[in-house]
Amino acid sequence: MIHPIKLPFYAKLACILVSLISFAYIFCITKDILTPVLLAFLFAVLLLPIFTFLNTKFKFPRHLAAIICVLIFLAFIGGILIFISYQVTNMASDFDTIKKNANSFIIEIHKFIRENFQISIGEQKKYLDTVTKDSVKNGNATLGSAIISISDLLLDSTIIVIYTFLFLIYKEHFKLFLAKLINKENHAALKDILSQIKVSINNYIVSLILEMIIVSVLTSLGLWIIGIKYFILLGLITGILNLVPYIGILVAGVITVLASLTGSGETSVIVGILIVNVIVQLIDNNLLVPLIINSKVEINAFVSIMGIIVGGAAAGISGMFLAIPLLAILKIIFDRIESLEPWGYLMGNHIPRKFAWRIRKAKVQE
Template sequence: MSLDKIFKDPAKVCAYFLAIIGFFFLGKGLIASKGVLAPVVVALILAMLSVPVARKLESWNFPRIWSTVTVLLLNLIVIIGVSALISFQVRNFLDESDDLKKEFYPTLVSIEEFVLKHTPIDRGSMESYKEDFGIEEDNGEDSEEKPDGEEVKENQKGAIEVLGATFGFIADFILMFVYLFLILLYRRKFFKFALLLFPDDKRERYRKPILKSTKLVQYYLGGRLTLMVLLVGLYATGLWISGVENFILASLIGAVLSIIPFIGNMGAYVIALILGVGSGGETDMIIGITITFLIVQFLDTYVFQPIIFSNKLNINPFFVILSVLIGNAIWGIIGMVIAIPVFAIITVFCRNIPELQAFGYLFGNEEKTMKKAGSEK
């Protein structure tokens, strides 16, 4: 339908206007319900990834309950193992933080002198900026000494906030696994419920996108995990050769941040530079870090991703970035991690529902979407 016909029909204009308002309040609702919905969505995506393992166990005559428990334990072992490895590396880094500060301080002084010499910023403005960002030098003298009572209250308040955040995280973590267990155990019931939402004559029509979206999430997450393992090995090798002391920590950070397209890669490179310079790295180390990231990113973009994904996601890169930014605005880091699989599911439904095929064309890669549409006709 052309735009002229739409604007000539007041009912259509009102419908589109109400749809825009509905999306706005949907976003507000998602932001407000993060604490409730985020564990459910994460559990749902983990369940999609774990279904093939559960089916394999059930093909070996495992009862449904025991296959579900086994898959749950496998997920728990993997998550705890990765978390323990990262926390161990972070703890070692924090133990060396005082030495890193001493190594990094001359570099900061050189940067400061360069800025003062080659920019209009004067010493007073520089000190003001440092104070605003909380990086002013510590002279060993407290300009404002607080009474012991106030200091104790502040420490107690900080301890309570930390305990609250810790218990909140543990509660969400436990809830996520409870949801994962129930989704895997009753997955057939949830699938039949999704089909029952549609009329009898249209159930087979919507059965295909539901199954396809599940396989797509499995395909994406499995491929992403494989890529992360490859990236850890490549980053660790290159950074070790470059002489970075905390090369394992930098490699893990680089692999984890690769989940976030484009932005994560730049962030990982900056963190690796900071770790390298902070450990006393010279120009050779900086060049080695830069070459490592350039080579790994080239291999990741032009070799590994085409082989692993084979372009089956078929999502426009513009909307990949946009979905990650929207996910961050709604649910923060969790939203950034789950943004691409959720958007891939939305794209699959848009391509398979006639009323939304225009959006399916917009969200997908133009050439492949056009070929698919032509073949369906």
């Protein structure tokens, strides 16, 4: 146990709040630098068992073991991207059908609005023409922003791969650095913290992958039942986008609706897609997340949602993805530092054993 300097409550609270604000401010102004580093750290922890196995069992040199781990990771990501690109290429051959069905669907929407809101089709088209003209005026700026975003994505992806490789190589170096920062009597607590962080992050990422697979299978099955042509591709895209909280499933729903136009533009098909997405989300939120995610990361829903919102505001989609593992790391640290135990309890789902023992003891004494 790490024993901090004894301070009055108000002084400790002030120090904690100032530290949190300082860390948040530093992260916001350096998010473009820190986000790839944190993502690489998560991927390195995920690949660490493979790295250790190659390095200890097969006696591979550290550099070679790290290269093999990174290549396995890239092969996995590349395989998914190749499959998606192949399916999208096939879908592009149905562009004329999509266009025809989209026009039919738009006409049905125009009729529905005219019958229920008494707005003529001419007025609706006039409004759409105005919006279209405004979009065309901003087209060049949008195209330029898209090109810059793609360039930044490629650069960040390359940097993440390099950082992941370096994290694997310098794993022991970083451990020794942390050991040198604290006193020897606290090395046992440090070892426990690092061990729990590794287990927690591994469990979380593996759980995310398992959740992605289950959501992909359920969505594909539902889309197959209602007769969607590219049900496997759309199920996989839904599973991947579901990793992005809140926003991902909405984007997946729009993509699925557009893809459904390769077969039919009937409203009943689109309603069926919405029903499938709602059912899968109910299963995901009420069964998969509590059983798979929350059982591995002991953080309550309130703190999780707050963390995701703050992460999204600070660093966009990457911040939302990083929020839960970073909160898990903070909780592990808080639970093992006596003065920060109340904050660890606030973030958790249940009463820690240490606190439960103290409560029972207090009741017995009464």
